[in-house]
Each structure stands twice: as structure tokens, then as C-alpha cells.
Amino acid sequence: MENSVLSMHNVVKRFGEFTAVDEISFSIPKGSIYGFLGPNGAGKTTTIRMILEIIKPTSGEISVLGHASALDVRNRIGYLPEEKGLYKKMKVWAIIQYFARLKGMDKKAAKDQAWLLLEKYGLKDFAESKVEALSKGMSQKVQVLSAVAHEPELVILDEPFTGLDPVNQTVLEELITGMAENGQTVIFSTHVMQHAERLCDRILLIAKGRKIFDGTVAEAKATIPRRVTIETADDIKDLHAIAGVNEIVQLAADPSADSTVAQWQLQISEQVNPQDILRTCFDRGINLNRFEFTEPSLHDVFVHLVGDDAREHEFR
Amino acid sequence: MMKMIRLIAWREYMENVQTKGFWLTVMIFPVIFIAMFFLTTALNNATPTRYYLLIDQSGQYEQAVATAIAREHQRRIMQEFVGYLLENRKDTNLELMAANARSTTDQFIDDVDADQFAALDAFLNDGGLDFALTMARPYLKDNAPPFEQPKQQFIEATLPSQVDVNGSPQEIIAALRPYLTGDREISAGDESGSLFALILIPADVDQDISRPGAIPQTPDTTKGIQYWARNLTDSRLPDAIGNSINNVIREREYVSLGVNTQLVRNVQRTRMPLNQLDPTAEAGEEAVSMADTLRQFAPMGFVYLMFISLMQSVQYLLANTIEEKSNRIIEVLLASVTPHELMMGKLLGIGMAGLTTIGAWLLSFYLFITLYDNNQTELISQILEVILGSELIPWFVFYYFAGYALYSGIFLAIGSLCDTLKEAQGLMMPMILIQIVPIASMFFVVLDPNNTIVRAMSWFPLFTPYIMMNRAAADPPMIDVIGTTITLLLSILLVLWLSGKVFKLGVLRTGQPPKMLELLRMLRSKI
Numbered sequence: 001m002e003n004s005v006l007s008m009h010n011v012v013k014r015f016g017e018f019t020a021v022d023e024i025s026f027s028i029p030k031g032s033i034y035g036f037l038g039p040n041g042a043g044k045t046t047t048i049r050m051i052l053e054i055i056k057p058t059s060g061e062i063s064v065l066g067h068a069s070a071l072d073v074r075n076r077i078g079y080l081p082e083e084k085g086l087y088k089k090m091k092v093w094a095i096i097q098y099f100a101r102l103k104g105m106d107k108k109a110a111k112d113q114a115w116l117l118l119e120k121y122g123l124k125d126f127a128e129s130k131v132e133a134l135s136k137g138m139s140q141k142v143q144v145l146s147a148v149a150h151e152p153e154l155v156i157l158d159e160p161f162t163g164l165d166p167v168n169q170t171v172l173e174e175l176i177t178g179m180a181e182n183g184q185t186v187i188f189s190t191h192v193m194q195h196a197e198r199l200c201d202r203i204l205l206i207a208k209g210r211k212i213f214d215g216t217v218a219e220a221k222a223t224i225p226r227r228v229t230i231e232t233a234d235d236i237k238d239l240h241a242i243a244g245v246n247e248i249v250q251l252a253a254d255p256s257a258d259s260t261v262a263q264w265q266l267q268i269s270e271q272v273n274p275q276d277i278l279r280t281c282f283d284r285g286i287n288l289n290r291f292e293f294t295e296p297s298l299h300d301v302f303v304h305l306v307g308d309d310a311r312e313h314e315f316r
Numbered sequence: 317m318m319k320m321i322r323l324i325a326w327r328e329y330m331e332n333v334q335t336k337g338f339w340l341t342v343m344i345f346p347v348i349f350i351a352m353f354f355l356t357t358a359l360n361n362a363t364p365t366r367y368y369l370l371i372d373q374s375g376q377y378e379q380a381v382a383t384a385i386a387r388e389h390q391r392r393i394m395q396e397f398v399g400y401l402l403e404n405r406k407d408t409n410l411e412l413m414a415a416n417a418r419s420t421t422d423q424f425i426d427d428v429d430a431d432q433f434a435a436l437d438a439f440l441n442d443g444g445l446d447f448a449l450t451m452a453r454p455y456l457k458d459n460a461p462p463f464e465q466p467k468q469q470f471i472e473a474t475l476p477s478q479v480d481v482n483g484s485p486q487e488i489i490a491a492l493r494p495y496l497t498g499d500r501e502i503s504a505g506d507e508s509g510s511l512f513a514l515i516l517i518p519a520d521v522d523q524d525i526s527r528p529g530a531i532p533q534t535p536d537t538t539k540g541i542q543y544w545a546r547n548l549t550d551s552r553l554p555d556a557i558g559n560s561i562n563n564v565i566r567e568r569e570y571v572s573l574g575v576n577t578q579l580v581r582n583v584q585r586t587r588m589p590l591n592q593l594d595p596t597a598e599a600g601e602e603a604v605s606m607a608d609t610l611r612q613f614a615p616m617g618f619v620y621l622m623f624i625s626l627m628q629s630v631q632y633l634l635a636n637t638i639e640e641k642s643n644r645i646i647e648v649l650l651a652s653v654t655p656h657e658l659m660m661g662k663l664l665g666i667g668m669a670g671l672t673t674i675g676a677w678l679l680s681f682y683l684f685i686t687l688y689d690n691n692q693t694e695l696i697s698q699i700l701e702v703i704l705g706s707e708l709i710p711w712f713v714f715y716y717f718a719g720y721a722l723y724s725g726i727f728l729a730i731g732s733l734c735d736t737l738k739e740a741q742g743l744m745m746p747m748i749l750i751q752i753v754p755i756a757s758m759f760f761v762v763l764d765p766n767n768t769i770v771r772a773m774s775w776f777p778l779f780t781p782y783i784m785m786n787r788a789a790a791d792p793p794m795i796d797v798i799g800t801t802i803t804l805l806l807s808i809l810l811v812l813w814l815s816g817k818v819f820k821l822g823v824l825r826t827g828q829p830p831k832m833l834e835l836l837r838m839l840r841s842k843i
Contacts, residue, residue: 049647054650081644086645087327087645099652101323
């Protein structure tokens with residue numbers, strides 16, 4: 001793919017007998033926000049480590065920013081690992097400066113950038129404190145800042161939202177969208193679907209090391225049927241005639257409700273406009289007590305696609 | 317790449333020198349040294365008075381024992397006087413030898429050094445301390461303090477009234493046992509204290525004199541002179557008494573055999589000078605001086621310094637690696653630098669911290685001898701000058717760095733395998749024990765630096781830095797120097813290469829330290 005900042009082709013990683021990543025291929029366009037989703041133990045962190053060449057794949061090809069090895073372009077990548085930690089005895093500004101310098105920034109620029117970021121993200125008062133004096137959430141923010149201080153072209157954040165309060169989660173979301181607007185590509189892994197839904201242009205869903213889905217959020221939602229729920233006492237057989245209505249099932253009646261009223265669920269194709277169904281109901285004189293159309297959420301997609309795997313994992 | 321290594325090294329260095337523990341280590345060594353300095357001075361002046369009892373049932377040897385004790389006291393006076401001279405004479409010269417002695421004091425010091433007994437005889441014959449003081453006066457510094465005589469150390473106690481001097485030895489011992497074991501105190505004049513020793517000479521002791529040619533008898537502890545004392549380490553008193561009494565009975569033998577005793581004494585005082593010569597020294601300088609002896613023992617100091625400093629450094633290395641590992645900082649680092657750069661940076665940074673410690677020690681030592689300027693410290697600074705002027709410094713620098721590279725490589729690998737210091741301790745212990753071997757044998761190596769066992773030990777790479785440093789002053793055979801250096805350098809390369817591997821694999825793993833088998837797999841793996 002042109003404009004691709006990162007692509008993996010048939011990448012496999014085995015640890016002894018255990019296959020952690022199995023034949024994964026995907027490609028990430030420049031400037032996009034890309035979500036790595038999957039249940040715990042799906043292979044997200046292993047995939048990320050291979051991208052960074054902290055570990056090498058057993059087989060397959062990886063191309064990062066046009067290079068076969070991330071080591072050649074590591075100054076253009078920013079990385080926040082899943083398990084967070086910083087040098088406890090260092091001052092907040094110094095640690096951001098240190099990591100920025102490890103990415104090739106010069107001393108003065110790295111220091112200026114550290115102070116700029118700390119001011120921008122409300123940590124200026126803590127700049128001279130030692131890391132051990134910070135709360136967990138604050139030190140995580142510092143770590144995010146130290147990962148992106150050198151303004152990398154590719155930012156990889158492994159579970160960046162865990163441990164942050166809702167306000168700081170929003171701050172982080174703004175940081176991510178800001179970077180994307182700036183032309184930086186952001187990859188982040190999460191198992192909180194709301195973040196992915198709000199932020200991601202594209203998502204990669206993996207489970208048990210295998211790719212389950214790769215595409216836009218809209219495409220992901222299309223993988224599960226759209227449903228319209230109606231409640232009426234009238235006969236609904238006319239609705240079968242509408243093109244794109246695939247199946248109508250009667251839902252189990254609510255025992256407390258009026259027994260003459262039935263609930264129906266209609267599975268409809270992607271191209272069907274729910275308004276057409278509503279119009280047909282009016283035309284045929286079907287009296288509706290309730291008409292409900294809900295877009296599937298990414299959460300539904302996740303449960304639908306990997307629900308069994310995720311549950312199985314819990315009991316392993 | 318160099319830039320990254322420098323950056324990591326600098327951070328490691330700053331992190332360590334900013335800890336309290338670092339400065340504690342830096343401070344504690346000079347503090348202990350200075351405390352030891354004052355303590356030994358104080359201990360020297362505070363040797364306790366020791367009370368003894370003499371029961372001479374034979375009635376022949378009382379005088380001999382008194383002579384022995386007086387002589388022992390004079391020996392101490394002479395010894396202290398030599399120390400006093402060394403500290404207080406003008407233009408001290410440690411390179412002094414009998415051949416280049418420029419004054420009678422120098423001659424005197426050398427004589428005492430060469431043959432203490434003969435020197436003591438001469439000392440007493442010449443008139444003892446009074447003469448020596450007069451003789452030394454012109455050679456002493458103007459500001460020299462007056463010589464303080466040591467106290468009488470052995471004082472005869474008063475016999476408790478309940479002891480029957482003429483009773484059987486068993487009865488006497490039974491009566492005095494509580495004093496000897498320290499249960500009761502014995503009085504001596506106005507003072508009292510525990511009884512240090514009882515010398516019991518039975519009436520029929522002369523029957524027990526053994527002569528050459530007699531039929532060997534089974535050893536019998538009830539025969540001869542009985543010396544009873546709890547303290548088994550201070551042998552000065554029994555030695556002096558034994559010598560003195562033997563002198564008496566020998567003199568009696570001479571008389572009974574019709575030999576002129578004056579003649580014998582003169583013969584006994586004849587002596588052939590024995591010069592210690594060093595075949596490796598240049599012509600005309602073969603004689604062994606005090607400075608030469610100092611140089612022989614100096615390696616021990618270097619070995620010790622090396623041990624302390626290396627132990628400190630590798631502990632830091634271990635602690636820092638484990639911190640990065642348990643905090644998972646290592647992952648961020650490895651996304652920015654290669655494991656090789658990280659490892660090198662750490663080795664360099666901690667190495668610098670170790671050098672800072674040594675530097676701080678030397679500086680405080682220097683400040684101490686400059687600021688606390690008296691005759692004693694001046695002697696120390698002269699000793700130091702001799703050591704620093706010797707060829708040992710390049711050896712030390714080489715073996716310090718070699719030892720550091722070798723041991724730090726191993727400890728770094730250990731650190732990379734463990735999540736907590738507690739886990740690391742189990743793996744560290746064998747490495748520390750291995751270092752105990754050369755440290756414990758330090759003294760023996762100096763005494764016999766080129767014997768076969770020592771030579772063999774030098775070839776074991778983990779010992780090489782210590783043992784070869786220890787042997788450095790004794791001109792070890794070229795084959796040892798070159799051979800062990802090559803094996804050492806090869807081992808360093810091997811250790812750094814292998815620990816690099818373990819480091820790469822170890823830093824990212826979590827959980828318990830690996831089993832032996834897994835470790836072997838790590839060493840074999842290609843990454």
C-alpha cells in the first residue's frame with residue numbers, strides 16, 4: 001500500500017511450542033489512528049514488540065517507515081509500553097529530556113520540549129519533583145509525554161488509557177487526535193472499545209494470535225447484522241416483502257406486558273434505510289407501540305467476533 | 317552509537333552519585349581508616365598490666381625469671397625507641413640499608429631489624445635507653461616530643477596468704493586456680509587485677525633437665541617448669557623465661573664441665589652479618605631496604621582496594637538493572653537503543669562511579685595526611701610515596717579495569733535474569749565466595765608469590781586480576797604475565813559476549829530466574 005508507514009506480511013512469532021502471533025498481515029496508512037484490539041493474551045504486545053524489533057519474528061516481513069528494521073528508524077518512533085515505569089529518582093523534566101535525547105534530540109531542544117509539554121499538559125508545577133512523588137496517573141502522563149516528546153512520525157501506545165481517570169483519558173484522546181492532525185501516525189492497543197470507537201480510523205482485531213478483522217470502524221460494524229425492534233399488536237407479515245429485510249423473529253414476550261402485544265426483531269441488510277421500514281408500517285396501518293433502531297457498537301462487534309475466545313481465556 | 321552509550325553512562329553515573337548510599341561508602345572508608353589509625357595508637361599505649369606469680373621451690377631460678385622479665389621490658393623499650401626514631405629523626409630515608417647508613421641511629425635501626433637479640437645485648441651493654449637517647453639527640457628533629465617509656469608490663473603479684481609455698485604442686489595449683497581462671501582478683505602492691513600467669517618451679521626440677529644423648533622419655537606435663545596461663549597467644553613471657561632459665565642451666569653445665577663461660581659468651585655474641593639481597597635489583601642496589609619490604613607488601617593494599625571497589629560497583633550495576641527490569645523501563649530503552657549500547661552504557665557509567673569512589677578515597681587520604689600533619693602521618697606519606705613511585709600503579713590500573721569488565725559482565729547477566737534483589741542474591745553468593753578465595757590467600761601469596769599453587773591459581777580467570785596484582789611486586793615469570801593476560805582478556809570477551817546474550821533475553825522475561833537448562837538454552841540461542 002502506498003503511503004503506508006507500517007506493514008506486516010504473514011508475520012509469525014513462536015515461543016517454543018506456543019504460537020503467540022500467527023500469520024498476521026496488515027498495513028497502516030500515514031496519518032491515521034489505528035487501534036489494536038483483542039482480548040487479553042491475544043498477541044497485541046508481542047506484535048508491538050516485533051514492530052519495534054525488541055524481539056524478532058519467527059517468520060514474515062515487517063516494514064516500518066519504509067525500512068525493514070525499526071532499528072534504522074527508531075528515532076522516528078515513539079513507544080509507550082504496556083507496563084508503565086520510570087526512574088523513580090529522576091526529576092520529571094529530566095526524564096522527559098533523557099528519553100527525548102535517547103531519540104536523538106539535542107540537549108537544549110529536549111529540555112525546552114520537556115518544559116513545553118509539561119506546561120501544556122498541566123504538570124508544570126511538578127516539573128522539578130522526583131518521579132516517585134507523583135501519583136500513578138500523573139507518572140503515566142509523564143511517561144506518555146516522554147514517549148512523544150521527540151515528535152515521532154509513528155507513535156505506538158500499548159494500553160495508554162489504563163490507570164487514567166476520565167478527565168485525563170479525555171486529555172490523552174486530545175493528544176492522540178492532535179498528533180494525527182499533525183500528520184503523525186498513532187497506533188494504540190486497548191480493550192476499552194469506547195476509546196477505539198471515538199478515535200480510530202481503522203482497527204485491527206486479533207485473538208489467539210490470529211487476525212480476526214482489519215478495516216475501518218464502519219466496516220467492522222457491518223460485520224454484525226443491523227437490527228430493528230418493533231412492538232405491535234398487528235400482523236406484520238407485510239414487512240417480509242421489503243427488500244433487505246432478511247429475517248424476522250418474535251422475541252420472548254414480557255410476562256408483565258399486555259399479552260396481545262408482540263415484540264419482533266428484524267435483521268436488515270446494510271443498504272436498507274430503517275426509515276423505509278417505518279414508512280411501510282405507516283402505509284400498511286401497522287400500529288407501533290415501539291420502533292427502535294440501534295447502530296451496533298464496537299463493543300457488540302468485539303463480543304460478536306471474539307466473545308468466545310475472550311471468555312475461554314478468562315478460565316484458562 | 318557512541319553518543320547513546322555516553323548518554324546512558326552519564327545517567328547511570330549521576331543516578332548513583334546522587335544516592336546517599338554512594339556517599340556513605342565514599343565516607344565510610346576514610347572514616348574507618350582514620351578511626352583505625354587513632355585506635356591502634358591508643359591500643360599500643362593501653363596494653364594492660366599483667367600480674368604474674370613465681371613460686372620457685374627449687375630456690376635456684378628466681379633471679380633468672382627476674383632477669384627474663386627485666387630483659388623483656390628492655391626489649392619493649394628498645395622496640396618503642398626504634399619506632400620513636402623512625403618517626404622523629406631528621407630526613408627519614410626508607411631506602412636505608414646497613415651499607416648506606418649515614419648515622420649511628422640509622423645503624424641502630426638496622427641492627428634491631430637484623431638481629432633483635434644481639435641488638436638487645438648491645439643496647440643493654442651500651443647503657444640502655446639513656447645512652448641511646450644521648451646518641452640519637454643530634455639526629456632528632458627539633459620538634460620531636462620527648463620519648464615516653466613504656467610502662468612495666470609484667471608485675472609480680474603478692475602471693476595470697478592461704479597458699480603454702482612448700483606444698484605439693486597439685487595443692488598450689490588447686491589453691492590458685494580461682495585466680496588463674498579469673499574468678500578472683502589478685503593484689504599487687506596497692507593494685508589488684510586478674511592473675512595472668514603462674515610460674516611454678518618444683519623443688520626437684522633439676523632432675524627433669526634433658527640432655528642430648530639421653531633416652532627419649534614420654535612427654536610428661538608434670539615434669540619441668542610449669543607455666544599456667546589462660547592467655548595462649550601472648551608467648552612473650554614463657555619464651556623469655558624459658559630462654560633465661562636455659563641460659564642459667566647451660567652456664568652451670570659449662571662450669572661443671574670446666575668450660576670458661578666468659579669465653580662461651582663471647583663466642584655466642586660473634587655474628588656473621590646476613591644481608592638480604594635482591595637479584596632483580598640493579599647492581600649496587602641489591603641490598604634489601606625497608607622501602608623494598610614495603611613494596612613487597614604493597615600489592616595486598618591494592619588487592620584489597622580492588623575488591624572493595626569492585627564489590628561496590630557490581631552491586632550498583634545489579635541494583636540498577638533490576639530496577640529497570642522490574643519497572644519495565646527496559647522496554648522503552650530497548651525501543652530507543654540496542655541492548656549492546658545499553659549494556660556498554662551501564663558498564664561505563666557504573667565504572668566511572670567506581671573510579672569516583674577510589675578518587676574520593678585517595679583524596680580524603682591525601683587530605684588527612686596533609687592536614688593532620690604530625691610525625692606519624694609524615695611517615696605514612698613517605699610510605700605512600702614509595703608505593704606510588706613503584707611500578708605497581710600500571711598493574712593496578714590494568715587489573716582493576718580487567719577485573720571490573722569480567723565481574724560486571726557476570727553481575728549484569730545476573731541482574732538481567734532477576735526481577736528482585738532477593739532473587740539475585742541467590743545467584744550472587746557463589747560469585748562473592750569465589751572472590752573470597754584470592755582475598756583470603758592474599759597474605760600467603762605475598763609471602764611466596766611464585767610458588768606452584770599460586771602460579772596455578774593465577775591462571776583461573778576469575779582469580780587472575782586479584783592474584784596477579786598480589787604477585788605484581790615479585791616479578792612473576794614472563795610466561796605467567798603474558799599467559800594469564802591473554803586468558804583474562806579472552807575470558808572478558810567471552811563473558812561480555814555471553815552476558816550480552818543473556819542480557820538481551822533476560823531483560824524482557826518476567827517471573828522466576830531461569831533454571832540451569834533454560835540458561836544454557838539462552839547462551840546457545842542466536843539473537
